Amino acid sequence: MAIRVSRTPFVGGNWKMNLTRAGAAELARSTAAAAAGRRVECVVFPPFVYLPDTIAARTADMCVGAQDCSAETQGAFTGQVSAAMLRDIGCCATLIGHSERRHGLGETDALLTKKIARALEAGLTPVLCVGETLAERDAGRAHAVIETQLRGSLAGHSEDALATLVVAYEPVWAIGTGRTATPDDAAEAHRTVRKTLASMYSVRFSEQARVIYGGSVNAKNAADLFAREEIDGGLVGGASLNATDFAAIIAAASSRRT
Numbered sequence: 060m061a062i063r064v065s066r067t068p069f070v071g072g073n074w075k076m077n078l079t080r081a082g083a084a085e086l087a088r089s090t091a092a093a094a095a096g097r098r099v100e101c102v103v104f105p106p107f108v109y110l111p112d113t114i115a116a117r118t119a120d121m122c123v124g125a126q127d128c129s130a131e132t133q134g135a136f137t138g139q140v141s142a143a144m145l146r147d148i149g150c151c152a153t154l155i156g157h158s159e160r161r162h163g164l165g166e167t168d169a170l171l172t173k174k175i176a177r178a179l180e181a182g183l184t185p186v187l188c189v190g191e192t193l194a195e196r197d198a199g200r201a202h203a204v205i206e207t208q209l210r211g212s213l214a215g216h217s218e219d220a221l222a223t224l225v226v227a228y229e230p231v232w233a234i235g236t237g238r239t240a241t242p243d244d245a246a247e248a249h250r251t252v253r254k255t256l257a258s259m260y261s262v263r264f265s266e267q268a269r270v271i272y273g274g275s276v277n278a279k280n281a282a283d284l285f286a287r288e289e290i291d292g293g294l295v296g297g298a299s300l301n302a303t304d305f306a307a308i309i310a311a312a313s314s315r316r317t
């Protein structure tokens with residue numbers, strides 16, 4: 060029997076490698092204002108170098124996450140940033156395994172499971188990204204890919220340790236393409252995520268974890284996506300760079316009935 064739980068909507072703004080220092084600070088302030096009083100957990104993910112300026116604008120309604128963290132704790136890892144450092148400067152979360160890192164930089168599930176460990180040790184909320192490529196979808200393998208990525212990336216972590224886990228389903232073919240998964244397709248993929256979590260852990264865990272959708276979410280399509288019981292919010296790229304559009308997305312998530 061399904062356990063009914065209330066999941067606070069989660070909206071992430073992944074700024075990727077965009078903005079200037081002044082632009083990041085300004086967008087952080089407008090986003091915090093848009094999140095004020097909304098029933099939503101709002102997290103923005105600026106480029107590393109703009110984290111301090113963005114953190115300066117954080118409020119009780121908006122916190123700041125990193126786009127990645129190292130799989131290591133400290134030492135001779137040139138160019139990397141540890142989860143503990145991110146926590147130290149005031150981050151609340153980190154993306155893990157974004158497709159632009161899985162596919163662009165060759166990150167594997169074995170690496171991602173270590174990154175999740177470091178994030179959890181540091182007290183950061185891990186936002187684990189999973190999703191199939193177009194070729195995988197066309198080959199009918201979308202659900203198998205999602206399951207494999209979840210099993211691989213979460214390997215070795217207990218249900219208790221993963222209490223804060225957020226899973227972002229981001230089909231690679233929908234990212235930055237303007238081509239959004241239909242609410243039906245997204246909801247089906249989210250059911251696969253929950254089925255996998257239930258089989259790895261428990262039904263209770265699978266019902267409590269937030270599963271959000273990413274891939275060309277915009278001010279127009281957000282409400283339809285978030286109307287689905289399965290979709291607890293969104294991870295937004297391009298539209299999160301526009302304060303007005305992102306405010307509309309936050310409002311759509313906040314008025315979602317759970």
Ligand code: 13P
Binds near residue numbers: 295296297
């Ligand atoms: P877009 O919203 O630009 O498609 O990006 C989605 C994404 O990758 C969020 O992490």
